Amino acid sequence: MSRRKKAIWKRALCGVLCPVILGCVLGGCGGRGADRELDIADWQSWEIGTPLAWSADYYLSEQVRVPHLYRYDSVGDCIMALQFGYVDAIAVDSLYAYSMVAEYPELTILDESIGDDSLVAYVTNGRRDVLEQMNEYIAAFKESDTYADMVERANIYEFVPDTDIPQVEDGEVLRVAINTGGSGYPYTYYDFNTGEPQGVDIEFIKHFAAEYGYTIEWFDSSWDACSLAIANGDADVFVYAISLYYAGEVEAMGTCLHSDSYFDLDLVLVTQGETVN
Numbered sequence: 001m002s003r004r005k006k007a008i009w010k011r012a013l014c015g016v017l018c019p020v021i022l023g024c025v026l027g028g029c030g031g032r033g034a035d036r037e038l039d040i041a042d043w044q045s046w047e048i049g050t051p052l053a054w055s056a057d058y059y060l061s062e063q064v065r066v067p068h069l070y071r072y073d074s075v076g077d078c079i080m081a082l083q084f085g086y087v088d089a090i091a092v093d094s095l096y097a098y099s100m101v102a103e104y105p106e107l108t109i110l111d112e113s114i115g116d117d118s119l120v121a122y123v124t125n126g127r128r129d130v131l132e133q134m135n136e137y138i139a140a141f142k143e144s145d146t147y148a149d150m151v152e153r154a155n156i157y158e159f160v161p162d163t164d165i166p167q168v169e170d171g172e173v174l175r176v177a178i179n180t181g182g183s184g185y186p187y188t189y190y191d192f193n194t195g196e197p198q199g200v201d202i203e204f205i206k207h208f209a210a211e212y213g214y215t216i217e218w219f220d221s222s223w224d225a226c227s228l229a230i231a232n233g234d235a236d237v238f239v240y241a242i243s244l245y246y247a248g249e250v251e252a253m254g255t256c257l258h259s260d261s262y263f264d265l266d267l268v269l270v271t272q273g274e275t276v277n
Helices: 003-012 019-027 040-045 055-064 075-083 094-103 128-141 145-154 200-212 223-232 244-252
Strands: 048-051 069-072 089-093 107-109 115-123 172-178 189-191 196-198 214-220 237-243 263-272
Touching (some): 055 089, 055 244, 069 075, 089 094, 115 223, 145 200, 172 223, 196 200, 200 237, 223 237
Parallel strands (some): 172 237
Antiparallel strands (some): 115 237, 115 263, 189 196
16 A cells, blocks of 8 residues: 555545534435536535644634534545445545545545644744744745745645655754644655655654754654643744644643744635536
8 A cells, every 4th residue: 555545544534433423424325416517606605524633624624614614533534425426525635645546546625725724843932933934934935946846746636755855864953743644644744765854844854844944853642742841942833734724723822832823724625527518
């Protein structure tokens, strides 16, 4: 099984046997039908499924406030709901949408984006010096060919990591929290080919560390453990597809600081087949 498929399997299928959805399917409760023709100009009236607490969830529930939004525990649940006609489309970030379509070719990404999002890093309160360096670096990074190349490699069906990023061996240690065992492809994941963490988040923090002479010390654990490590100062930086939509609220609580946006992406709708005009 390829690394993409392993990542997709963990992220998209972990909840596919959700009892609630299976109960609906086995009980015969009807959806609206996968063959209904949809008008993209009227997408806000559609029945839309989204993974709970992802950026698309926040955007559609807090910013757009679409009337028919169904929040599922996992992408696997969203896909089942779409396949059985309980929703018209799945709202998700564009990078992950490519992964979904690569695994499920019957799905289609609509060309018109419904919104946008940005990724940020969490920085522990005691390292404002790192935050200042990072924000200074981000401004130049997003104007660079390096960033443009990363965007191009990310917006395809399988992310191909850059394995030639220089690494400082004897610099000041930068403790970086990540979660390669979670559902972060193609942002943060464990690459079985290289035996190392890879992804958009990983490449950004590697470039930053190389620029400022840091030696990275990885803290690879669960989301909760990484969040606790940042709050307690046991890690300096946490990167893991952290949405700007949520970061402001976390910083307002005093838990940690957040960087400027280091990666921009679209929010898109994924439908089943040719059902949109």
